[in-house]
Amino acid sequence: MLKAAKKKFNMQNLIYLVFIPTFIYLGIFFLYPIYLSIKYSFTNISLTDIGNYTYLGFLNYHNLFTSGTFINSIYTTVIFLVVSAIIGQMFLGIVVAYLLSVTQKYFRLIITSIILVAWATPQVTAGIMWYSTLSYIPSGTVNVFLGYFGIHSINFLSTHLALMSIIIANVWLGLGFSVLIFSSGISGISPSIMKASRIDGANPFTRFFRIVIPLLKKSIITDLLLITLFTLGAFTLVYVMTGGGPVNSTNIMTIYQYRTGFSLFSLGLANAIGVIIIVLALAISILYLISLRGD
Amino acid sequence: MSSVEMKNITKMYDKVTVLKDLNLKIDDQEFFVLLGPSGSGKSTTLNTMAGLDTPTSGNILFDSEDVTYFDPNKRGVAMVFQDYALYPHMNVYKNMAFPLKMKRYKNDYINKKINEVANILGIKELLKRLPRELSGGQAQRVALGRALVRDPKIFLLDEPLSNLDAKIRSQIRNELKLIHNDLKKTFVYVTHDQQEAMYLGDRVGILNDGVIQQVGTPQEVYSHPKNLFVAKFLGEPEINIFELDKNDGGFKIGGVPVDGHNFDKLNKITIGIRPENILLEKKSERDMPLKIVIRAKEFTGSGFIIIASTDEGKEIRIISDQANMDVGDLITAYIDYEHAILFDEQGDSINK
Numbered sequence: 088m089l090k091a092a093k094k095k096f097n098m099q100n101l102i103y104l105v106f107i108p109t110f111i112y113l114g115i116f117f118l119y120p121i122y123l124s125i126k127y128s129f130t131n132i133s134l135t136d137i138g139n140y141t142y143l144g145f146l147n148y149h150n151l152f153t154s155g156t157f158i159n160s161i162y163t164t165v166i167f168l169v170v171s172a173i174i175g176q177m178f179l180g181i182v183v184a185y186l187l188s189v190t191q192k193y194f195r196l197i198i199t200s201i202i203l204v205a206w207a208t209p210q211v212t213a214g215i216m217w218y219s220t221l222s223y224i225p226s227g228t229v230n231v232f233l234g235y236f237g238i239h240s241i242n243f244l245s246t247h248l249a250l251m252s253i254i255i256a257n258v259w260l261g262l263g264f265s266v267l268i269f270s271s272g273i274s275g276i277s278p279s280i281m282k283a284s285r286i287d288g289a290n291p292f293t294r295f296f297r298i299v300i301p302l303l304k305k306s307i308i309t310d311l312l313l314i315t316l317f318t319l320g321a322f323t324l325v326y327v328m329t330g331g332g333p334v335n336s337t338n339i340m341t342i343y344q345y346r347t348g349f350s351l352f353s354l355g356l357a358n359a360i361g362v363i364i365i366v367l368a369l370a371i372s373i374l375y376l377i378s379l380r381g382d
Numbered sequence: 383m384s385s386v387e388m389k390n391i392t393k394m395y396d397k398v399t400v401l402k403d404l405n406l407k408i409d410d411q412e413f414f415v416l417l418g419p420s421g422s423g424k425s426t427t428l429n430t431m432a433g434l435d436t437p438t439s440g441n442i443l444f445d446s447e448d449v450t451y452f453d454p455n456k457r458g459v460a461m462v463f464q465d466y467a468l469y470p471h472m473n474v475y476k477n478m479a480f481p482l483k484m485k486r487y488k489n490d491y492i493n494k495k496i497n498e499v500a501n502i503l504g505i506k507e508l509l510k511r512l513p514r515e516l517s518g519g520q521a522q523r524v525a526l527g528r529a530l531v532r533d534p535k536i537f538l539l540d541e542p543l544s545n546l547d548a549k550i551r552s553q554i555r556n557e558l559k560l561i562h563n564d565l566k567k568t569f570v571y572v573t574h575d576q577q578e579a580m581y582l583g584d585r586v587g588i589l590n591d592g593v594i595q596q597v598g599t600p601q602e603v604y605s606h607p608k609n610l611f612v613a614k615f616l617g618e619p620e621i622n623i624f625e626l627d628k629n630d631g632g633f634k635i636g637g638v639p640v641d642g643h644n645f646d647k648l649n650k651i652t653i654g655i656r657p658e659n660i661l662l663e664k665k666s667e668r669d670m671p672l673k674i675v676i677r678a679k680e681f682t683g684s685g686f687i688i689i690a691s692t693d694e695g696k697e698i699r700i701i702s703d704q705a706n707m708d709v710g711d712l713i714t715a716y717i718d719y720e721h722a723i724l725f726d727e728q729g730d731s732i733n734k
């Protein structure tokens with residue numbers, strides 16, 4: 088018996104050997120860059136002279152949190168996140184998935200495919216598409232359409248409307264993912280539970296809020312976690328559509344970071360922004376995971 | 383007061399016809415059992431009664447009111463499912479309160495009602511538990527409770543005992559019968575278990591391939607099956623079947639002619655004889671002898687099941703309260719003519 092136990096022990100140790108390449112890979116390509124990023128965020132390293140830099144302590148962070156542009160950027164990011172990801176993609180995603188679940192098979196297939204095509208579209212393509220849809224001068228598709236009805240052209244990418252426009256574009260882009268997650272969540276609910284709730288007198292509305300949503304809790308958290316990370320990291324779509332403008336109105340943190348690094352060449356500052364984004368993402372993720380622990 | 387009538391119900395999914403011109407009349411306060419093999423359309427029938435599904439054609443009447451297109455919650459029915467269908471995120475109390483909340487009853491009333499029903503079902507200690515903390519038997523009691531609190535006109539039960547082990551099953555089965563006696567409500571109960579059907583049903587309807595084969599009291603359908611399907615589906619061990627070809631203008635078993643008229647037009651008949659109606663001693667001159675070899679004896683507690691084969695190699699089963707023979711013995715048994723059931727070539731029963 089002792090021999091068997093010993094053998095098992097050895098086997099288990101062997102399994103760790105298999106993971107060694109993975110650990111090395113993670114170390115080189117994941118942890119080390121993050122370490123560098125954190126290190127540089129405390130320096131004045133510049134893209135023009137990467138070899139020479141001095142440590143500044145928390146100066147970069149101090150400068151960021153006293154800069155109106157950065158605070159505005161955080162604010163823009165939070166609005167973008169809450170409205171486009173949490174309300175738009177997540178909530179709309181549940182509603183669409185629920186509606187699809189009660190519709191006919193073929194209809195469901197067609198709609199799901201259309202929504203997924205959006206998700207599979209490369210972000211640059213999507214950005215250009217949305218730009219030409221919403222463009223003011225020359226008139227984009229929407230404005231041409233409005234023109235038919237004698238309605239004045241609207242500048243969807245103006246200071247006031249640009250944030251709303253990128254939010255809509257991002258919902259369009261990401262909705263498919265949420266619909267997919269919730270569709271599989273809904274198909275995991277036992278049909279007899281849905282039947283029982285109908286017999287018990289729950290109308291579709293009550294059923295949605297009192298049965299479907301509570302039973303989708305795990306899917307909701309999974310979805311929230313992923314789309315929050317996607318949205319915090321969103322860049323291409325917004326950069327193509329607005330470049331962060333006009334007048335910083337769509338200057339989400341990733342765009343601000345990119346400009347700081349590659350227009351102002353200030354890598355130290357850019358890395359500090361990156362660290363803040365990572366900390367923010369981690370904090371939100373942990374929050375979600377804690378709320379899952381209840382069951 | 384609630385009778386149920388299904389008139390010419392046909393149900394199709396895409397191009398597959400699941401129920402074919404089904405007619406059924408269930409009386410007020412009756413315990414009606416719908417019995418059939420898997421896929422025969424039992425759940426579909428129950429779902430159309432409940433309003434979870436609408437028939438492709440035909441009408442459903444509750445007390446002569448046409449409810450064919452009524453929503454489930456307008457029909458005043460309660461339903462119990464095979465997999466219990468408790469709401470996983472609500473505790474037992476909330477599960478039972480849910481249908482009452484939907485009807486906007488006052489909390490006092492809900493509380494009183496739940497306690498009352500919980501007492502009847504012996505689930506009072508479970509009220510705070512979540513469904514996943516219940517055993518199968520407890521979960522099904524709770525599901526039953528959720529149906530009972532509503533005071534529905536009609537109870538619909540879709541194989542509620544199938545997932546339970548034998549002991550709990552017979553226990554809840556008995557309770558169900560008592561509850562029905564107390565409540566005097568209409569029950570429609572779906573099962574594929576013929577013993578359960580016989581035990582519970584005031585009447586049993588046998589369904590096969592979306593067609594009602596026969597409706598009657600358990601005794602009627604057991605002793606006077608309308609066709610071979612019903613004869614074979616009911617009874618354990620299965621009924622013994624002998625197929626006979628016409629010989630010299632008549633049908634014979636062991637040299638003894640099968641008594642009966644109306645045989646003129648038939649070239650073939652089938653005789654069905656229940657295991658308990660094969661005799662070890664001749665009772666009448668019309669009983670037909672079978673030369674058999676004993677293959678096995680099974681003790682059932684109250685008697686024996688004898689498995690034997692005829693000289694044509696056909697396996698038959700006999701139920702007998704005594705078995706003073708040994709495996710390998712060659713004996714003569716007799717088909718009790720009085721209880722033999724005759725079928726024509728189509729498998730429909732015929733008069734003797």
Ligand SMILES: Nc1ncnc2c1ncn2[C@@H]1O[C@H](COP(=O)(O)OP(=O)(O)OP(=O)(O)O)[C@@H](O)[C@H]1O
Nearest residue numbers: 395398400418419420421422423424425426427574
């Ligand atoms: N929603 C549906 N779409 C297509 N076919 C269906 C649907 N529901 C049931 N059927 C088919 O209808 C037939 C009858 O199904 P039903 O569930 O009524 O049988 P059942 O007698 O309850 O069987 P079981 O004992 O297995 O529950 C089956 O052949 C089944 O495949």
Ligand SMILES: [Mg+2]
Nearest residue numbers: 424425426540
């Ligand atoms: Mg069924």
